[in-house]
Amino acid sequence: MRIKFLPTSAQRKALSLVKSKAKHILLYGGSRSGKTTLLVMVLIYRAIQYAGSRHLICRLRLKDARSSVLHETLLPWLDKTIGPDRYHFIKHENYIALYNGSEIWIGGLGDREQVDRILGHEYNTIYFNEVSQLSYHAVTTAYSRLAMKTPGCRNLFLYDCNPGSPLHWTYKIFVRKIDFKTEDPLNKPGLYTSLLINPKDNLDHLDSGYIDDVLDNLPEKQKDRFLKGLWVKGEGCIYERFEESMIIPPEELPEMDYYTAGQDFGLNITNVKIGYSGERVYIVKDHGGHNITTRSFNDQLKDQGWFLEDLPVYCDPAGGERIQEITGGQKANNAVEPGIDYINSLIERNLFYVCSSCTGVLSEIWDYARDEEDRIIKINDHYMDAMRYGIFSRIQNGIVFS
Structure with a gap:
């Protein structure tokens, strides 16, 4: 089944990372830069390409994963690419069953019942959406579930986020290429790769005034984060004077x-x-x-x-x-x-x-x-x-x- 998706030049660079030898792929950058759409499309493609495979999209809270990823991105793109008659959304279990036996699960890592349910399965892809909201322990707890064997499918971890502070674990691992706990160089840095994607890389899919009228008028720290994709102290930081x-x-x-x-x-x-x-x-x-x-x-x-x-x-x-x-x-x-x-x-x-x-x-x-x-x-x-x-x-x- 051909997927009718025309990526931007920045998204094409990101797709090249998916084809690389990296196992952990992070897309970070400003607001509305197309990160989530791209990674959802990668996951859909993998679910179609590898019959009987299983994939997970998770955020901190299930309700946010359902509203911002499932309903705004995943279901609309499934309708556009394979058609609404070729998948079934099992609402009470929060997963999508595709025509070829593949499954796409939606979950939250901030709820004990949800964690027990989604980590009771093995997956070929685990996609951590807005990973800056997730603790290092929550993410690494899920690592052991990337263990499903599907012929021809190379298992992947996918991540996206609006950047947090330069002390966050994702910055240390993906940008500085150091171990989060010890700050020693990563043993296998080639397994971790990242790409900065900003709103200006996604102009074809944005309202004409979104950058000039909205992002350009944000307070300076928010502009650095949501327009430029920089790793900075959060706006409204409580311990602002900590250096x-x-x-x-x-x-x-x-x-x-x-x-x-x-x-x-x-x-x-x-x-x-x-x-x-x-x-x-x-x-x-x-x-x-x-x-x-x-x-x-x-x-x-x-x-x-x-x-x-x-x-x-x-x-x-x-x-x-x-x-x-x-x-x-x-x-x-x-x-x-x-x-x-x-x-x-x-x-x-x-x-x-x-x-x-x-x-x-x-x-x-x-x-x-x-x-x-x-x-x-x-x-x-x-x-x-x-x-x-x-x-x-x-x-x-x-x-x-x-």
């Missing part, structure tokens, strides 16, 4: 007077360990997991020698009985705005530092932001919550050094 000079290597950490830790629960579970030297506060360690039990996560921390004697671990008070499964666990002070203000005061007085090995905290700190209505954006904030619990609850308990 790279506040990131220090492990060997430069001082001797600490005291330690606390903060614990966040949920599908993405995180713990942040904090050290105090005089008036200075240091984020010394962090650890996270995805779709694991609290008890298993606590065992991982024990194996790392995480828990010092009398280490208080201030936990999300909404954790209920899970707090009892954390060594030293106790309810945290969850006063959000006062906690943020306190951490900002530390940053402004040069009393706040993050160890370079704390990749979870660093990947979130510049993307932790507020929306246009001054509400905190609840995406990729698990380390930020744990960090706040650990730092601000210390003040609540009256632990002060002279």
Whole structure:
């Protein structure tokens, strides 16, 4: 079946990446640059070309995957390319069955029931849409499911995003070609490739005034991200004054007077360990997991020698009985705005530092932001919550050094 899709010159460059030896392919850039359409078309082609194959499109939330990918892109293009009578959408299961036995599944990695359902299958293609909203742990948890064997089909990971901060894990892996955790050079950098695609590369498919009247009039930081496709601090960044000079290597950490830790629960579970030297506060360690039990996560921390004697671990008070499964666990002070203000005061007085090995905290700190209505954006904030619990609850308990 011939697919009636005429790619732009930038999209043709992207298609050449699909034909390369790379296994991980990221398209990043500004808004409405055609990234999602192109990768959906690649996935449709693979589903048609390889009968009986299975493919996954996932975002943080299922409802967003259904609205922005399924209904706006995937279903319309299936109608245009193979016709509405040659596939069937199984709504209650969130997958499309094609005429040749291939399947295209839609899912969200931010919901436990969804994760268990979509990761119960193996796939030939996994496409992470808006991957900047997904944690490193969520994405790597899904990696093991790219294991379906279909004759002639080379299995692929596909990704797209509007760029986040230069501390985000996707920037480190795909642009800098370094390991997210260790920052060592990637063992096989040729497996990872990326391409910048911006709105100006997609002019034929945009309203005539979209760039000049909309994107060109955005605030400067948003223009850098959504028009130019640059990796920058998020607009409305909560910890705006945190700078790279506040990131220090492990060997430069001082001797600490005291330690606390903060614990966040949920599908993405995180713990942040904090050290105090005089008036200075240091984020010394962090650890996270995805779709694991609290008890298993606590065992991982024990194996790392995480828990010092009398280490208080201030936990999300909404954790209920899970707090009892954390060594030293106790309810945290969850006063959000006062906690943020306190951490900002530390940053402004040069009393706040993050160890370079704390990749979870660093990947979130510049993307932790507020929306246009001054509400905190609840995406990729698990380390930020744990960090706040650990730092601000210390003040609540009256632990002060002279």
